[in-house]
Amino acid sequence: MIAEIGHYALVLALGLALIQSVIPVWGARTRDGALMSVAGPTAMAQLVFVAVAFAALTWLYVTSDFSVMNVVQNSHSAKPLLYKVTGVWGNHEGSMVLWVLILAFFGALVYLFGNNLPLSLKANVLAVQSWIATAFYLFILLTSNPFQRVAQPPMEGADLNPILQDIGLAIHPPLLYLGYVGFSITFSFAIAALLDGRIDAAWARWVRPWALTAWVFLTLGIAMGSYWAYYELGWGGWWFWDPVENASFMPWLTGTALLHSAVVMEKRNALKVWTILLAILTFSLSLLGTFLVRSGVLTSVHAFATDPARGVFILAILVVFIGGALALYAWRAPMLKQGGLFAPISREGALVLNNLFLTTAAATVFIGTLYPLALEAVTGDKISVGAPFFNLTFGPLMLPLLVALPFGPLLAWKRGDIYGAAQRLLAAAGVASLCIAATFAIVHGGPVLAPFAVGLAIFVMAGAVTDIAERIGLARAPALALRRAAGLPRSAWGTAVAHFGVGVALLGIVGETQWKSERIVAIKIGETVSVRNYDLTLDSVLPRPGPNFSEVIGKFTVRRKGEVLGTLEPSRRSFPHREMVTTEAALMTRGVSQIYLSLGDPTPDNTLAIRLYHKPLVLLIWIGCLVMVAGGLLSLSDRRLRVGAPKPAAARAVLQPAE
Numbered sequence: 001m002i003a004e005i006g007h008y009a010l011v012l013a014l015g016l017a018l019i020q021s022v023i024p025v026w027g028a029r030t031r032d033g034a035l036m037s038v039a040g041p042t043a044m045a046q047l048v049f050v051a052v053a054f055a056a057l058t059w060l061y062v063t064s065d066f067s068v069m070n071v072v073q074n075s076h077s078a079k080p081l082l083y084k085v086t087g088v089w090g091n092h093e094g095s096m097v098l099w100v101l102i103l104a105f106f107g108a109l110v111y112l113f114g115n116n117l118p119l120s121l122k123a124n125v126l127a128v129q130s131w132i133a134t135a136f137y138l139f140i141l142l143t144s145n146p147f148q149r150v151a152q153p154p155m156e157g158a159d160l161n162p163i164l165q166d167i168g169l170a171i172h173p174p175l176l177y178l179g180y181v182g183f184s185i186t187f188s189f190a191i192a193a194l195l196d197g198r199i200d201a202a203w204a205r206w207v208r209p210w211a212l213t214a215w216v217f218l219t220l221g222i223a224m225g226s227y228w229a230y231y232e233l234g235w236g237g238w239w240f241w242d243p244v245e246n247a248s249f250m251p252w253l254t255g256t257a258l259l260h261s262a263v264v265m266e267k268r269n270a271l272k273v274w275t276i277l278l279a280i281l282t283f284s285l286s287l288l289g290t291f292l293v294r295s296g297v298l299t300s301v302h303a304f305a306t307d308p309a310r311g312v313f314i315l316a317i318l319v320v321f322i323g324g325a326l327a328l329y330a331w332r333a334p335m336l337k338q339g340g341l342f343a344p345i346s347r348e349g350a351l352v353l354n355n356l357f358l359t360t361a362a363a364t365v366f367i368g369t370l371y372p373l374a375l376e377a378v379t380g381d382k383i384s385v386g387a388p389f390f391n392l393t394f395g396p397l398m399l400p401l402l403v404a405l406p407f408g409p410l411l412a413w414k415r416g417d418i419y420g421a422a423q424r425l426l427a428a429a430g431v432a433s434l435c436i437a438a439t440f441a442i443v444h445g446g447p448v449l450a451p452f453a454v455g456l457a458i459f460v461m462a463g464a465v466t467d468i469a470e471r472i473g474l475a476r477a478p479a480l481a482l483r484r485a486a487g488l489p490r491s492a493w494g495t496a497v498a499h500f501g502v503g504v505a506l507l508g509i510v511g512e513t514q515w516k517s518e519r520i521v522a523i524k525i526g527e528t529v530s531v532r533n534y535d536l537t538l539d540s541v542l543p544r545p546g547p548n549f550s551e552v553i554g555k556f557t558v559r560r561k562g563e564v565l566g567t568l569e570p571s572r573r574s575f576p577h578r579e580m581v582t583t584e585a586a587l588m589t590r591g592v593s594q595i596y597l598s599l600g601d602p603t604p605d606n607t608l609a610i611r612l613y614h615k616p617l618v619l620l621i622w623i624g625c626l627v628m629v630a631g632g633l634l635s636l637s638d639r640r641l642r643v644g645a646p647k648p649a650a651a652r653a654v655l656q657p658a659e
Helices: 002-030 039-062 069-074 081-089 092-113 119-143 167-196 201-232 243-268 272-294 308-335 347-379 387-404 418-424 426-442 450-472 478-487 490-515 619-636 639-643
Strands: 517-523 528-531 534-545 550-560 563-568 571-575 580-584 586-590 593-602 608-615
Touching: 002 039, 002 092, 002 119, 039 069, 039 081, 039 092, 039 119, 069 092, 081 092, 081 167, 092 119, 092 167, 119 167, 119 308, 167 201, 167 243, 167 272, 167 308, 201 243, 201 272, 201 619, 243 272, 243 347, 272 308, 272 347, 347 387, 387 450, 418 426, 426 450, 450 478, 450 490, 490 619, 517 528, 528 608, 534 563, 534 593, 534 608, 550 593, 563 586, 580 593
Parallel strands: none
Antiparallel strands: 517 608, 528 534, 534 550, 550 563, 550 571, 571 580, 586 593, 593 608
């Protein structure tokens, strides 16, 4: 009965989405306020029914109802409760229900917090949201029904993919989906603006909080996914340029460009057409990521194995929404009025440069990810594009962007003084130079350019501090600096904090990639292996039962210069129902560095194969991401973003869109 309730709830949500897709648009065309007002309550009702469907599916997993095919294929009665719940979105069908739940959630938020929007714009935005929802409801109901019954229910399920039975799965996919789907709002605003044929600074201010919210969640999702892969897969890597990783990284790059472009549009009423295009491209790349994960064209640890019919359906969705949006853009964009002019050397110019490098980097990742697939489809030849290609193309694009990053906030709007900005950054450059010299003195050997990369990271961080110091007049009037700091807009603090986080993450990337140490050896009980002055002794190898697995644990004592620092217990888990073996790495944190230990396959002579790393500064990668997120949240808490654009006059609020 619960499965049928969930299924019917999705059907009713589809019916509401169809209503929301048509009536508000017709109301906006005929300027009928009553018809436009249908969008809001319908969006709320749609959220309720999708939430019922999601709750029903969750209940089926928690109670191990093996009369439902989805539960049979992805759950097991002995699985811990946490993984029963997270198993709801650990498969294709359940993850799509989560996808539409978040989509409906964002639509409801527009209704609840969009009171300052012109009614016609709000109606069109919610209608476009519902067009997207309708497509995915049809996709779920026609090709991916999560509530399909089994004619003869088995006594036990097949269990969830063991790699996904981790706390990271409870966090990573929902965060990633909140980012992916969150950009649907900016897409809907862009399409609504093109339908109205009007766009201005007020539109940019309405869009920025939604873009910032999606960017924060996408950043968290990517960071969490990176850390999950780092400790769960046992390879010791934090980024593999996997095609599905790239699928989430591309909208992050264009979403970052969208945030900066929206700032220019809000402040200077410029880059209108470009901002609209970025809003379309960012969500289009999110849809592309959905296609890559579910089409079956990729073999990835992240991808869902699905039948071709689903891939064709999602491809049709891509063609309709991406093709339709770009066609509408090509038709309507030339009619939009261009904004204010500015000099190349200005804050606007710096933000344009930022956009240029970010979008070029996204295009590079796009080509490297899809070119092998296109070549195989056309010629049948298989090629592999891996880390060397991306490192040699992506890295050089990021280098000038990072060098220019501290300059942008110090330039004036409309016309800036690059020489003056450089003078204010002399202290930051001095600190970076000292760090370069110190790195050469401390580190012996390794890549000769690595210390300069450390200096660049310090320069970015010091530049962010310089930005705040200049804004509060720390050097000019120290007595008033504290009062000025308290009065500084949170968006200014957020920008500086986010830029500081970029420097922190870069420092972690340089440390981990350039100075890590690796040992792959086979040892016996009582033997010791060393890495970077750390000695690890294998004390014992023990079996241990788990709820739905059995595991073999290696117990290691870690010493440095004879002093015992602690123990590490990596393991290999065997899941009988899936007939799979997973590696559980053990980590010891020393400051912001880590010792990483994982077990390999057993050898015939009773030795234990291990993979041992010392990873200097590795935690700074994810700390930097969290700092960037903190900057985004600070900006999001700014009253100007929470309040939004001034509310139009009452006489115009119903009938006219934003100008």
